[in-house]
Amino acid sequence: MKFVGVDIGGMSVKVGIVDENGTILTKKTAVCHPDGDENAIVGEIASLIAEVIDQAGILKRELAGIGIGCPGSVYDEKGIVRYSCNINFRNTPLAQKIAQLVGIGNVRLSNDANCAALGETLFGAGKGAKNSVMITLGTGVGTGIVVNGRLLTGNCSAGAEGGHIQINMGGRKCGCEKQGHYEAYASATALIAQTLEACRKYPDSLLAKLVAEEGASGKSAFEAARQGCPVAKRVTSRYIKYVGMGLVSFANVFYPETIIVGGGVSNEGDALIKPLQRYVSRNVYGAQYNPPIKVVAATLRNDAGIVGAAALCM
Amino acid sequence: MKFVGVDIGGMSVKVGIVDENGTILTKKTAVCHPDGDENAIVGEIASLIAEVIDQAGILKRELAGIGIGCPGSVYDEKGIVRYSCNINFRNTPLAQKIAQLVGIGNVRLSNDANCAALGETLFGAGKGAKNSVMITLGTGVGTGIVVNGRLLTGNCSAGAEGGHIQINMGGRKCGCEKQGHYEAYASATALIAQTLEACRKYPDSLLAKLVAEEGASGKSAFEAARQGCPVAKRVTSRYIKYVGMGLVSFANVFYPETIIVGGGVSNEGDALIKPLQRYVSRNVYGAQYNPPIKVVAATLRNDAGIVGAAALCM
Numbered sequence: 001m002k003f004v005g006v007d008i009g010g011m012s013v014k015v016g017i018v019d020e021n022g023t024i025l026t027k028k029t030a031v032c033h034p035d036g037d038e039n040a041i042v043g044e045i046a047s048l049i050a051e052v053i054d055q056a057g058i059l060k061r062e063l064a065g066i067g068i069g070c071p072g073s074v075y076d077e078k079g080i081v082r083y084s085c086n087i088n089f090r091n092t093p094l095a096q097k098i099a100q101l102v103g104i105g106n107v108r109l110s111n112d113a114n115c116a117a118l119g120e121t122l123f124g125a126g127k128g129a130k131n132s133v134m135i136t137l138g139t140g141v142g143t144g145i146v147v148n149g150r151l152l153t154g155n156c157s158a159g160a161e162g163g164h165i166q167i168n169m170g171g172r173k174c175g176c177e178k179q180g181h182y183e184a185y186a187s188a189t190a191l192i193a194q195t196l197e198a199c200r201k202y203p204d205s206l207l208a209k210l211v212a213e214e215g216a217s218g219k220s221a222f223e224a225a226r227q228g229c230p231v232a233k234r235v236t237s238r239y240i241k242y243v244g245m246g247l248v249s250f251a252n253v254f255y256p257e258t259i260i261v262g263g264g265v266s267n268e269g270d271a272l273i274k275p276l277q278r279y280v281s282r283n284v285y286g287a288q289y290n291p292p293i294k295v296v297a298a299t300l301r302n303d304a305g306i307v308g309a310a311a312l313c314m
Numbered sequence: 315m316k317f318v319g320v321d322i323g324g325m326s327v328k329v330g331i332v333d334e335n336g337t338i339l340t341k342k343t344a345v346c347h348p349d350g351d352e353n354a355i356v357g358e359i360a361s362l363i364a365e366v367i368d369q370a371g372i373l374k375r376e377l378a379g380i381g382i383g384c385p386g387s388v389y390d391e392k393g394i395v396r397y398s399c400n401i402n403f404r405n406t407p408l409a410q411k412i413a414q415l416v417g418i419g420n421v422r423l424s425n426d427a428n429c430a431a432l433g434e435t436l437f438g439a440g441k442g443a444k445n446s447v448m449i450t451l452g453t454g455v456g457t458g459i460v461v462n463g464r465l466l467t468g469n470c471s472a473g474a475e476g477g478h479i480q481i482n483m484g485g486r487k488c489g490c491e492k493q494g495h496y497e498a499y500a501s502a503t504a505l506i507a508q509t510l511e512a513c514r515k516y517p518d519s520l521l522a523k524l525v526a527e528e529g530a531s532g533k534s535a536f537e538a539a540r541q542g543c544p545v546a547k548r549v550t551s552r553y554i555k556y557v558g559m560g561l562v563s564f565a566n567v568f569y570p571e572t573i574i575v576g577g578g579v580s581n582e583g584d585a586l587i588k589p590l591q592r593y594v595s596r597n598v599y600g601a602q603y604n605p606p607i608k609v610v611a612a613t614l615r616n617d618a619g620i621v622g623a624a625a626l627c628m
Contacts, residue, residue: 073603082603083603130469131469143567145567147461147466150462152461152567152568153569154445154567154568154569154570155444155569155570155571155604155607156569156604156605158600158604159445159566159567159568159569160569161566161567161569161599161600162566164563164566165563166481166559166562166563167481167483168482168483169481169482169483169485169559178597245480245483248480249479249480249563250567252473252475252476252478252479253459253466253473253474253475253476253479254468254473255467255468255470255471255472255474255475256468256469256473257469285475285490286387286475289387289396289397289472290469290472291469291470293469
């Protein structure tokens with residue numbers, strides 16, 4: 001059985017044909033014009049889907065469905081994009097429009113982070129798990145949660161906003177204006193802020209020099225730590241503890257087989273994952289009576305969105 | 315269709331016959347001897363089940379199954395009680411034993427707090443909801459979570475330990491020895507500690523006098539607040555904020571239709587529920603775009619366990 005997976009981004013749209021094992025048979029990326037007219041954007045996406053189906057030499061009736069991942073607030077059950085910061089969609093019945101334009105009835109829609117989590121769980125870093133939590137450490141902290149093989153979305157698909165659990169009463173201000181949220185401590189943005197604070201406090205540190213030369217990024221502290229800078233080591237180990245605190249909260253609620261860490265910061269690999277694994281194993285409730293929870297880095301990278309979107313139809 | 319619901323407690327066992335609407339047709343309670351031999355306890359439970367079936371004048375083949383709620387660590391899928399603080403069960407295959415003794419094949423088992431949450435969601439305070447979170451404010455903070463009409467249990471039923479999400483970095487010590495957990499702020503035990511702290515700080519307050527006369531309980535602060543004591547009002551409003559913080563974290567992850575508040579403290583009714591509702595509505599993520607989340611007090615009280623256990627078979 002074959003499926004179409006569509007991963008809509010702010011800058012580009014990716015479309016792939018995916019088989020039931022999560023293997024991408026063919027794929028294509030096109031530039032997206034997110035500020036354009038709603039119907040123009042939908043038309044571009046539909047054309048790209050048709051093109052990829054053609055290119056793969058597959059008949060429409062061989063396709064079991066089209067799955068679409070889209071950034072923003074998505075109402076999965078109704079196939080509607082309520083709004084998106086990056087794309088000019090407002091209460092857009094995207095699933096229905098694509099079904100009409102492409103001529104395939106079974107079109108499913110979900111948030112792009114949810115799709116990535118589903119893809120990683122079923123076919124990537126979480127393969128074999130029935131329950132998983134994926135966090136994406138980027139500008140914010142995204143969460144995608146799989147319970148018994150199905151995405152957790154909540155009423156009207158408004159849930160899975162795990163970046164906004166509170167981990168520190170009265171603490172740092174989050175992007176959403178509330179205080180003490182996970183995202184305000186564990187996002188790449190937060191790591192950069194923590195890095196800059198350390199640079200101001202220790203202007204003679206190797207970290208401060210590196211940041212002065214290259215500018216601050218989510219990599220700066222990890223890089224300086226690798227070069228032996230004690231200030232940077234304190235920054236990274238505190239940051240990892242912050243990330244771990246949220247993971248332990250998720251673990252105590254979901255007790256998944258696997259926690260998957262994605263997003264830019266996850267490129268640090270073992271320097272991030274190994275201490276996170278230790279932190280989770282040491283702090284999860286009831287660990288002595290239950291199988292360990294594996295903490296792993298995402299593996300599908302840029303393909304997770306296509307594969308996970310296709311998996312919405314599986 | 316009829317079902318048997320069994321609610322095992324540390325002091326007593328309750329058994330009821332429940333119909334598909336969650337109505338208890340007949341029920342009976344018996345004293346439990348939790349320190350006895352494992353087989354003796356199981357035998358007592360089986361006898362009580364047989365007695366209630368007899369008493370109701372129902373044939374075994376009219377019963378679709380037996381559901382059992384048991385305190386402690388329960389492995390739902392295997393029907394095993396791994397351990398229980400209050401009852402002498404250790405890796406006890408309770409479902410299988412009851413099936414053999416009673417002669418009904420379909421026996422389901424879950425944690426008692428999970429059963430109460432399922433009962434309240436399907437037939438009590440959450441009736442009509444597909445997604446709910448129930449918190450029980452007692453000695454600890456129990457959580458039972460329903461996602462799409464099904465209990466969330468996690469791998470090996472080790473999840474739903476929402477009392478142990480972290481809400482305050484480095485904060486108060488929890489019963490599990492870790493710091494800053496929800497339970498350490500929101501349980502009735504925590505409320506009593508907060509009450510006693512206020513009494514020590516304000517020995518001339520009405521609250522301190524009331525506690526000196528009657529001893530401290532989870533009711534003291536609410537009672538003194540009702541009598542106008544400003545110290546008690548500060549205690550209750552801070553406590554309600556603590557409870558609300560956890561609820562908002564759950565709301566952001568699950569976005570349920572309903573949050574159900576049970577346990578001893580929930581007897582305070584509107585004095586607790588109304589400010590909690592305001593706190594959740596004001597702080598949940600994306601509230602402006604989504605339907606409101608209702609915060610309600612549990613309504614089934616002592617029957618929630620029987621009804622919810624029966625619902626395991628529905």
